[in-house]
Amino acid sequence: MPLPEIQKAIRWHPPSYDIRVEDVPVPSIQHPDDAIIKVKLGALCGSDLHVYRGHGGAMINNKIHTCGHEFIGEVVALGESFGAKAEGRPALYSSLKIGDKVVSPFTVNCGECHVCRLGYTGRCPDGSLFGTPALEGGQAQFVRVPKAGGTLFNLSNPSTWSSAMPESLKEQALSKIADSSLLMLADILPTGLFAALQAINHPKVAAVITGKPWPLCFSQNVTTGNEVSLLESDKVLTVAIIGLGPVGICATVSILDILATRNIPFRIVAIDPNEARREKVKAVYDAIGPDGKGTGEFAALSIDEAKIKVNEWTNGVGATAVLEVVGNVSALELSFELVRTFGVIVSVGVHGESLLPMTTRQIYGKNISFDFGRCPSRAMFPLAFDILVKRQDVFGKVGDPASLIDRIVDFSQAPESYRAFDKGEIGKVIFDPWK
Numbered sequence: 001m002p003l004p005e006i007q008k009a010i011r012w013h014p015p016s017y018d019i020r021v022e023d024v025p026v027p028s029i030q031h032p033d034d035a036i037i038k039v040k041l042g043a044l045c046g047s048d049l050h051v052y053r054g055h056g057g058a059m060i061n062n063k064i065h066t067c068g069h070e071f072i073g074e075v076v077a078l079g080e081s082f083g084a085k086a087e088g089r090p091a092l093y094s095s096l097k098i099g100d101k102v103v104s105p106f107t108v109n110c111g112e113c114h115v116c117r118l119g120y121t122g123r124c125p126d127g128s129l130f131g132t133p134a135l136e137g138g139q140a141q142f143v144r145v146p147k148a149g150g151t152l153f154n155l156s157n158p159s160t161w162s163s164a165m166p167e168s169l170k171e172q173a174l175s176k177i178a179d180s181s182l183l184m185l186a187d188i189l190p191t192g193l194f195a196a197l198q199a200i201n202h203p204k205v206a207a208v209i210t211g212k213p214w215p216l217c218f219s220q221n222v223t224t225g226n227e228v229s230l231l232e233s234d235k236v237l238t239v240a241i242i243g244l245g246p247v248g249i250c251a252t253v254s255i256l257d258i259l260a261t262r263n264i265p266f267r268i269v270a271i272d273p274n275e276a277r278r279e280k281v282k283a284v285y286d287a288i289g290p291d292g293k294g295t296g297e298f299a300a301l302s303i304d305e306a307k308i309k310v311n312e313w314t315n316g317v318g319a320t321a322v323l324e325v326v327g328n329v330s331a332l333e334l335s336f337e338l339v340r341t342f343g344v345i346v347s348v349g350v351h352g353e354s355l356l357p358m359t360t361r362q363i364y365g366k367n368i369s370f371d372f373g374r375c376p377s378r379a380m381f382p383l384a385f386d387i388l389v390k391r392q393d394v395f396g397k398v399g400d401p402a403s404l405i406d407r408i409v410d411f412s413q414a415p416e417s418y419r420a421f422d423k424g425e426i427g428k429v430i431f432d433p434w435k
Contacts (some may be wrong), residue, residue: 003028003036003076008433009066009140010042012416016054017422027136027144028081033093035148036077037102041408042139043070044429045106046245047350048131049422050327055352068431069106069130070186071138072179074099081149083213091160093149100156104138104145105377106130106187111150119379130263130310131186139414141433153381155182162382165389173389180405180430181388181395183249188404188428189388189395190380192250195348197383198371199239199321200258204344208320209264209295211235214342236265237295238314240306241340243325243349244272244281245305250402251323251348252281253288253391260294267297267313271306271334274424278302280401286401287393303334310338318343325349329357336362344369402429410435 007026012019018363027036048067075098086093090111096102109116109124116124126147131137136144145151154160158170165173174182206217211230216222237259241252252270259266270281278300285298300310310319318340324331327349333343336358345368356363363370388395398404406427409417420426 003142005123007141008411010068010411010431011064012051012067012146013064014054014062017052017419019052019067019418021411024140026142029077031146032079033083033147033149034079035082035102035145035152037071037073037104037138037143037145038076039071039073039138039141040223041072041179042068042115042137042431042433043183043186044068044139044431045423046068046247046421047054047187048418050350050352051132052418053421062412063133065131065133066136066140066143067131068137068139070183070188071130071143072101072103072183072186074101074141076142078148079349086149090150092152092154092352095157095160096152096154100154102154102156103153103182103185104130104152105190105381107374107377108135108146108151109378110147112376116150120376121378121408122374122376136220137355139431139433151378153185153378161385164386177298177392178396180408182396182431183391184388184404185381185384187375187377188246188248189254190377190384191348192247192252192373193254193384193387194375194380195247195251195323195325195346196255198346199323199344202253202321202344202369202371204342204369205237205320208235208237236267237321238267238310238319238340239269239318240310240322240335241268241270241325242272242276242279242322242331242334244270244300245325246404247348248277248323248325249281249284249394251325253284253292253394254387255323256288256293256298257387257391259296259359260292262292265296266294268299269306269309269313269319270298270300271303272300273303274372275302275393275429277424282428284394284404288391289393291389306339314340317339317341320344321346323348327351329353333357335388336366336368339366339368341368344371346371348373348375350368351355355430406428408432
């Protein structure tokens with residue numbers, strides 16, 4: 001069946017804060033590696049607000065474009081690269097078919113270069129970010145996906161990606177999970193999990209987790225000498241999470257799950273100046289079963305309250321790890337204030353400022369590590385899928401106090417949804433292009 005010529009799309013207009021729903025041409029195959037996806041659902045993400053506000057590339061290019069980088073849908077057209085004889089290329093070039101249900105990471109990635117092979121897919125040299133002046137986004141009825149064989153995940157064929165679950169359990173899980181939940185795999189859940197993994201696996205937290213002083217914490221078989229033994233209180237991991245929007249909630253759920261699974265003693269403070277967001281993460285924490293939150297301490301606090309709490313918990317030393325999920329100068333300043341000497345700041349918020357808000361002398365003086373940057377969403381997909389299945393108590397419903405997703409709306413509500421999300425009045429919003 002031929003595709004229509006015109007579609008509805010949510011479009012950004014310069015210079016800022018101008019969202020319109022417009023009729024635009026349906027995309028077509030432009031390259032043999034392309035796929036055209038009929039979008040079932042597209043989401044509004046905090047990163048979309050950078051474009052909405054006219055920051056960064058949007059302001060520089062001043063180009064009207066279709067918004068959105070989180071979408072799930074059905075394959076309706078494929079380029080000539082797809083077929084049974086696509087040898088030596090990503091597997092989807094051989095197996096992806098018209099009618100398959102797919103979810104896309106928020107960036108295009110070829111899946112064939114050195115960077116992609118190592119798993120750093122978010123920085124593929126041939127990559128682009130959906131929903132920017134460089135590439136039309138997924139808040140539309142149809143979207144073109146370049147390098148589709150290296151980018152998409154085929155939800156109709158779970159054998160095409162790895163998982164800790166057996167194939168039969170993957171198929172069973174997929175049959176029970178709503179598309180609105182699976183859509184979280186496009187960006188926010190992989191990004192939140194990425195932040196948690198970056199922190200928990202960082203060398204700066206190894207002494208706390210292993211219970212051995214640095215650098216003996218990296219040695220498997222070492223007989224200790226005259227080192228001072230760690231106290232039990234030294235083995236409690238203190239983590240601060242700054243920013244409790246949808247990605248911040250995903251980071252919270254992810255690090256709680258990791259710490260519970262590995263039975264690591266912890267204290268976590270989740271921080272946001274917005275009271276509604278603090279109440280949301282409290283509800284999420286209460287909804288998580290014992291298998292996903294361990295027996296550590298958890299608090300959701302305002303900025304000033306969090307400073308006092310971290311000081312009390314650590315006797316003024318500071319948090320071992322800080323997850324910064326906002327992407328602005330004030331969040332970095334708070335991260336630096338809260339982190340301990342020999343601590344780590346993991347920042348997955350999208351930053352637009354030219355300079356860090358602290359000097360090299362200050363950074364040197366605390367011996368801290370910074371871990372900045374974009375999540376390699378496609379590489380993170382298998383781990384994110386597993387936690388999505390496990391934590392349907394948070395990711396599986398819509399509109400409940402403990403649900404990550406606040407609402408599913410039609411395109412006519414896009415301008416108001418952007419405004420309200422920008423003001424922190426609502427949480428995660430999903431658009432249904434066909435309502």
